Amino acid sequence: MTDLNQLQADLSNQIAAAPDAATLEAIRVATLGKTGSVSALLKTLGSMSPEVRKLQGPAINALRDQVAAQLLARKSDFEAAELEARLAREQVDLTLPSPQRRKGSVHPTMQTMDEMVSIFAEMGFAVAEGPDIEDDFHNFTALNFPPKHPAREMHDTFFFNPGADGERKLLRTHTSPVQVRAMRRGNTAPPAPWIAAGQEPPIRIIVPGRTYRLDSDATHTPMFHQVEGLVIDKGIHMGHLKWTLETFISRFFETDAVMTRFRPHHFPFTEPSAEMDVGCDRSGGEIRIGTGSDWLEILGCGMVHPNVLRNCGIDPDVYQGFAFGMGVDRLGMLKYGMPDLRDMFASDTRWLAHFGFSAFQAPNPVSGLS
Ligand code: PHE
DSSP states (O other), rough: HHHHHHHHHHHHHHHHHHHSHHHHHHHHHHHHHTTOHHHHHHGGGGOOOOOHHHHHHHHHHHHHHHHHHHHHHHHHHHHHHHHHHHHHHSOTTSSSSSOOOOOOOOOOHHHHHHHHHHHHHHHHHHOOOOOOOHHHHHHGGGGTTTOOOGSSSSTOOBBOOOTSSOOOEEESSTTTTHHHHHHOOTTOOSTTSSSSSOOOOOOOOOOOOOEEOOOOOOOSEEEEEEEEEEEEETTTHHHHHHHHHHHHHHHHTTTOOOEEEEEEEETTTEEEEEEEEEEEEEEEOOOEEEEESEEEEEEEEEEOOOHHHTTTTOOOTTEEEEEEEEEEEHHHHHHHHHOOOGGSSOOOOHHHHHHOBBBGGGOOOOOOOO
């Protein structure tokens, strides 16, 4: 017994005196390890007489438990000390500026398009889409362009080389071909699921999308964006067209003070046709909407030509409609005060950082404009 007490006292001193975790581990191996001193004592139990074992067994086991507990306690002391040391060593200076992160933004054209879609969605319009690569039929013929119309010529339209069948595809010069896709009876199997299929009147759609023309200056780019509108129903007249556009414009520019003017114009696919101007002020080098005595053309519109309705299988004696098409980029320029249309597509990140919008503010058909 006294031997055991002595051993325990010795081990206890050793453990307390261990200067580091490695020494402590060596003590553990030398006592509780396979060939350790305490393990050896445990092995002697087997050869003892039952009477002796009855006394020695609990004493040796108690010694083992005590040594194990002391080792563990000392080990966690070392671990705590190591953690303290690390905390003192590894400091984080929270006052340092964090590294710059590049922030994306919504392009003004997309923001403007989202705003337009939201406003028309509030007015009950559905969104329809069509392909950027069109054929002559949808872009021109069905829209009542005469065979020799100048817009078909190379100086306006980007044509592809003719295919094996001799057909010359083109980049659509406006979103109006989607009118044809949306109206045409029998157009039930569009080439892709997102392309508008022909529907029965009444039709009330808007068509946001990219358009292409061979043109480049401060107010023209070879690629630009339009939103087309089309309404087909019984008894539709110019009054509906005027109300729709005037309501849209005052909502878009967020003021009731916008003056509009309809000027007679010509489009092959509408009769009568008009261009709509908004009243503006050009003094001081910038264009301001809602004041002034100047006018700025912003869209083309008119009553859908009976020939177009006929080309789409709709009886013009039963149904009438109106259509309009407006330049998204140009309206965005006006609303947000950008001087040159070409900047919109220059991919200058400084420009985008300045004029871009937060993705958290993007309007959508559900949330509406605000
Ligand atoms: N498609 C015409 C253009 O691009 C705009 C327009 C659309 C005019 C619908 C009338 C009706 O200039």
